[in-house]
Amino acid sequence: MKIKILLFFATSFLINTQIYSQSNNLVVEYDFRLILNNIKNYSAILIQNDSVSYFKYFNTESNDHLKEKNGNYNFSIGSKMENFIFSDKFQKLNLEIVKGFEPKKYYQIVDSLKNSDWEITEESKMIEGYKTLKALKKFKGREYLVWFTPDIPGYFGPLKLHGLPGLILEVSDSKKEIILIAKKILINKHFEKLQFPKVNYPQIRRMEYNQMVNKELEKLTQKMSSKLDRRFKVEIESSSPKSIEIEDQ
Amino acid sequence: MAKKYVQTLLLIFSFFDIFSQCNISGKIFDFEKKPIISASVILKDSSNKFISYSYSNQSGEFELKNIKIGHYYLSVSSIGFEYKKIEIELLEKKTAIELILKPSFTELKEVIIKSSSSMKIKSDTIVFNADFYKQGDEKVIEDLLRKIPGLVVDNNGTIRVGGKEVEKVMIEGDDFFEKGYKILTKNMPVSPIQNIEIYQHFSNNKLLKGIENSNKVAINLTLNDKAKNKWFGDMELSGGKFKNEMLYEFRDNLMKFSKKFKFYQLSNGNNIGDKAIEDLNKIFQSEDNNNISNLDDNFDDGELIKGVFETPNLKIQRFNFNKSKLFSINSILNISENLKFKILGFLDSDNNVFLKNNIDQFNIGNLNFINSEDFKGIKNKIGGLAKIDFAFDISSVKSLKYSGKFNLGNEYDKIELLFNQKMLNQNLFFEKKSNDQKFEYTEKINQNNVLVFSGRYFKKNTPQYFTTNQVLNFDLLPKNANNTLQFSEGEFQLIGLEGYLLNKSINGNLLEVKFGNQIQSNILKTQLELFENQVSLSVPNGFQNDRIYNLNDLYFSSKYNFNLNNLKIYLQSDFHQQFNLLKVANENLSEKPFFVVPNIGIDWLINKKNIFTASYSIKKQNISQNNLFQGYLQTDIRSLLKGIWRFNLNTTSNLFLNYKYGNFGDDILINTLFFYIKNHEYVGNNYSINQNYSVIQKGLLNNKDLINISSNFDYYLDFINSNFKLNLGLSNSKYNYQINNSSLLEINSLNTNFDIELRSGFKGVFNYHMGTKWVFSEMTNTIVHKNSYNISFLDFNFNIDSKLKLQIQTEKYFYNNVNSELYFIDFSGNYILKDNKLTLSLIGNNLLNNDSFKYVYISDQYNSEIDYKIRPINLLFKIEYRF
Structure with missing residues (x-):
């Protein structure tokens, strides 16, 4: 079964000219629950080959999701570019595309990819016939706990949790704000091209972006608290919205 | 998969390392x-x-x-x-x-992981963290819910999500009051709440989830750890004095919520005009289940004289002269994982005084007169309600529910009416006794099929005694009678059984089939006895009733829902075969009508921002039993009512359209509603009016129209950090009536309303909220008459620091027929002591000490000037303690 991926870009992109040879790929679909300021339920997908990975999470009802039709796996990256992480092992980069608050304004956040600091415990449990081990890591201000299986070699993980000697099937953090559970694994899925895109969006650092989000959310809170009935008394404090990555390291 | 394979290795040896x-x-x-x-x-x-x-x-x-x-x-x-x-x-x-x-076979391997984890991620749930939305001045849950994006709480406390009222407000997954959720939201304190979860596409019956197409919404509140499994609550005491009267309010909430046992006790005693909960009888209406929709409270239960006083268009605390007491204990026991037991108990008593005076002027044909009235009404009510529920999960696919509701109460209304210098007294005493038993058995036959079998038995007795001290020349009655006693006894019984089958096909289409039988029996006995100074004169003919009305409805309903991605269409037909009987002593009327009620609707999700809904149906309804009687009934010292004596199926055509744009949080939100109802036949009124009394004769008339359009618009203005709301509405109704033997007169009533509201969202000490509402009404009989009124308000809110807060509210009422405008000023100041446990408040209402509220209505046949007495200025000091 030959599978093609069609990547549609809403704005102009320069596609990276380095094309990696056809290799065997690993696709995992996760259920992703994010509890920051409210609970959001997403579907997430992690596609990786031996050098790059693509992680995206999206609202299950949106049109930007993976559709399988007649054996072809099509996914389109439309105008919704947020929640998108590319990782390249050999260039040692993570590229995240985030949306600004003005329409059609995007930024890219680039940080370096580190193999680091996983503590692999001896605790294990079985998930659908695979033996998984528990591993812990402090990353970007959170303490993650993952279950990975060495039976399936997958260097890349969801949310930049790379470097374990096996595929991550479950992720949670100590604050119970992030939960990912694998629902479907496709091993040996053939794609013709999985490329690390070269994008023209302005680069921004994670902390700068968080501050920008902060400001916009303050404005939004003011908006919302003013849409209320007269019998209700208001006091506005500045809100500090939370994000997945809390620190820069 | 592991393959042990030993391969020859090329090893390069190096020196021995001392650190090994x-x-x-x-x-x-x-x-x-x-x-x-x-x-x-x-x-x-x-x-x-x-x-x-x-x-x-x-x-x-x-x-x-x-x-x-x-x-x-x-x-x-x-x-x-x-x-x-x-x-x-x-x-x-x-x-x-x-x-x-070595390469392995490059085959595609797919592994599906079935979720066994306890972390279930639900897609129809939205959760809000309460702390994020709390701003420190909320007292009860209703105050917090008003702040949640997507929730709309109106002036009465009704909670809606996306225009649809919520079914229930649960606590930690358990629900006490069903549609009576206001008991909880208006009384329970907000401090223990951790998360507010909104469940969409909610099914009251969990075995129907995933099969029925439900647009229902429910709210679940989760508690923070400090509050779970512990006793907590609050107590409030307010006191004040006005002239010689002591004003007081006492409230308390005592709660414990743990997995197995939930308990909620509340009480309220006050004479400052507060109503802790709505009318006990109204709060427990049946759940609006699709499966027993024909067995719900959609019937008139025979209460002919309602003890309701006409009230002004003001918030209830302004005119409610009361002495109210309420005590309630409620408990939910999860006896085991499969068995749940719930018991609710309420006791309430209410004494109200109501005062108004009015001058009415009539110009009807050759009849012109003026009446002046001085009205004093005293109401004393006492009642109790007990509700018991069982829910038993027989297995994972079978469940059984039982619910029993018992209601007992009585009411005594005394009216002293100075009518044109004559003192008229009337007393109404009645008892209410009802019991309501329901059961529901659900079996999920397989993934796509569910069967629900339900039954209900309801019985209500409302004996009423109505006495008056005058007979106002009813031309039909002897002149020397000066006292009347009317005794009416209504007994209403209902028994029903229904089977309901749902079948969901793979592509999402849903077939619903219902069949059932409902039998209603209503006995009405009234007797009017005339006295002359305590001596019984007569029991006049024509003023007595002894009739039985039986309605036996055998029905079959089928509904097919097509699910085509963004468009949902449903087609429904209900078939009814009735056997109806109206019986008095020597006369029987019976009929066996067969009729069909069609209904069609669509739900179109144009895109994420635009939703359009439409439905059209042709409904048929029997004449209500409240209109079916032969003899006269005295409903008031100056009013008589005569019913209809015939069967008829009144047909109405109903068209409903709704358009929504935007999601909450967007800059612009629009919601437009249009409906058109045409009653091809309806029960109308034929009035006979003279100076002293009036008689309303019910009759069957044709063609009543109602059009209603309303539109809400929300827009956020960035440059002044304020939110702008605009509501527009238009309602036009056209119908016929007769008065004093005239020919059929047509009346057209057009009401338009226009309100604007502007609310600030400033950070810091100060915030404002202002608005104005205009209502224009045009009544066309022979001439067009216009009346209008305007209500405006301006509120200020000061958060001086984290402990001290001050609110000032001002209102202005203007009626175009009244010469002066009426202003109200209220304020409240709060001071928080001791880490949110103790709060002191000073509250002042009606600072300008208005003592009456005037209302004037003008039309060509009738003018009325009414003066309602309202509560004067009061000042209260309040202490609240939380534990």
Whole structure:
């Protein structure tokens, strides 16, 4: 079964000219629950080959999701570019595309990819016939706990949790704000091209972006608290919205 | 999958390392000597413990550093190749390994992981963290819910999500009051709430979830850990004095919520005009289940004289002269995982005084007169309600529910009416006794089919005694009578059984089939006895009733829902075969009508921002039993009512359209509603009016129209940090009536309303909220008459610091027929002591000490000027303690 991926870009992109040879790929679909300021339920997908990975999470009802039709796996990256992480092992980069608050304004956040600091415990449990081990890591201000299986070699993980000697099937953090559970694994899925895109969006650092989000959310809170009935008394404090990555390291 | 394979190794030995730490490096190739990129390399010791790991680079090389000398296992794997595991004995500082992996069959392997984890992620749930939305001045849950995006709470406390009223407000998954949720939201304190969860596409019956197409919404509140399993609550005491009267309010809430046992006790005693909960009878209407919609409270239960006083268009605390007491205990017991038991109990008593005076002027044909009235009404009510529910999960696909409701109460209304200098007294005493039993058995036959079998028995008795001290020349009655006593007894019984089958097909289409039988029996006995100074004169003919009305409805309903992605269409037909009987002493009327009620609707999700809904139906309804009687009934000292004596199926056509734009949080939100109802036949009124009394004769008329359009618009104005709301509405109704033997007169009533509201969202000390509402009404009989009124308000809110807060509210009422405007000023100041446990408040209402509220209505046949007495200025000091 030959599978093609069609990547549609809403704005102009320069596609990276380095094309990696056809290799065997690993696709995992996760259920992703994010509890920051409210609970959001997403579907997430992690596609990786031996050098790059693509992680995206999206609202299950949106049109930007993976559709399988007649054996072809099509996914389109439309105008919704947020929640998108590319990782390249050999260039040692993570590229995240985030949306600004003005329409059609995007930024890219680039940080370096580190193999680091996983503590692999001896605790294990079985998930659908695979033996998984528990591993812990402090990353970007959170303490993650993952279950990975060495039976399936997958260097890349969801949310930049790379470097374990096996595929991550479950992720949670100590604050119970992030939960990912694998629902479907496709091993040996053939794609013709999985490329690390070269994008023209302005680069921004994670902390700068968080501050920008902060400001916009303050404005939004003011908006919302003013849409209320007269019998209700208001006091506005500045809100500090939370994000997945809390620190820069 | 593991394959043990021992391969010849090329080892390069190096010197012995004194620290006994080695490095292992190597290369991994495929059988064509091409490097394998990103293969995982794992080093484990003999006890299978992870020692080190790495991945091969672009050249197929890897390195594991700082390994102690010893015996290990090295495994290498890569997708598309066979897994390889070798034994290594590490003796040297550096060990280099070369490995060749054999390719494995490149077949696609798909693994589906069934969720067994306790972390279930639900897609129809939205959760809000309460702390994020709390701003410190909320007292009861209703105050907090007003702040949640997507929730709209109106002036009465009704909670809506996306225009649809919520079914229930649960606490930690358990629900006390169903549609009576206001008991909870208006009384329970907000401090223990952790999360507010909104469930969409909610099914009251959990076995129907995923099968029925439900647009229902429910709210669940979760508690923070400090509040779980502990007794907590609050107590409030307010006091004040006005002239010689002591004003007081006492409230308390006592709660404990744990998994197995939930308890909620509340009480309220006050004479400051507060109503802790709505009318007890109204709060427990049946759940609006699709499956027993024909067995719900959609019937008139025979209460002919309602003890309701006409009230002004003001908030209830302004005119409610009361002495109210309420005590309630409610408990939910989860006896086991499958058995739940709930018991609710309410006791309330209410004494109200109501005062108004009015001058009415009539110009009807040749009849012109003026009446002046001085009205004093005193109402005394006492009542109790008990409700018991059982829910038993027989298995994972079968469940049984039972609910029993018992209601007992009585009411005594005394009216002293100074009518044109004559003192008229009337007393109404009645008892209410009802019991309501329901059961529901649900079986989920398989993934796509569910059967629900339900039944109900309801019985209500409302004996009423109505006495008056005058007979106002009813031309039909003897002149020397000066006292009347009317005794009316209504007994209403209902029994019903229904089967309901749902079948959902693979493409999402849903077939619903219902069949059932409902029998209603209503006995009405009224007797009017005339007295002359306590001596019984007569029991006049024509003023007595003794009739039985039986309605037996056998019905079959089928509804098919087509699910076509963004468009949902439903087609429904209900078939009814009725056997109806109206019986008095020597006369019987019976009929056996058969009729069909069609209904069609669509739900179109144009895109994420635009939703359009429409429905059209032709409904048929029997004449209500409240209109079916032969003799006269005295409903008031100056009013008589005569009913209809015939059957008829009144047909109405109903068209409903709704358009929504935007989601909450967007800059613009629009919601437009249009409906048109045409009553092809309806029960109308034929009035006979003279100076002293009026008679309403019910009759069957044709063609009543109602059009209603309303539109809400929300827009956020960035430059002044304020939110702007606009509501527009238009309602036009056209119908006929007769008055004093005239021909059929037509009346057209057009009401338009226009309101604007502007609310600030400033940070810091000050905030404002202002608005104005205009209502224009045009009544057209022979001439067009216009009346209008305007209500405006301006509120200020000061948060002086974290402990001290002040609110000022001002209102202005203007009626175009009244010469002066009426202003109200209220304020409240709060001071928080002791870490939110103790709060002191000073509250002042009606600071301008208005003592009456005037209302004037003008039309060509009738003018009325009414003066309602309202509560004067009061000042209260309040202490609240939370534990």
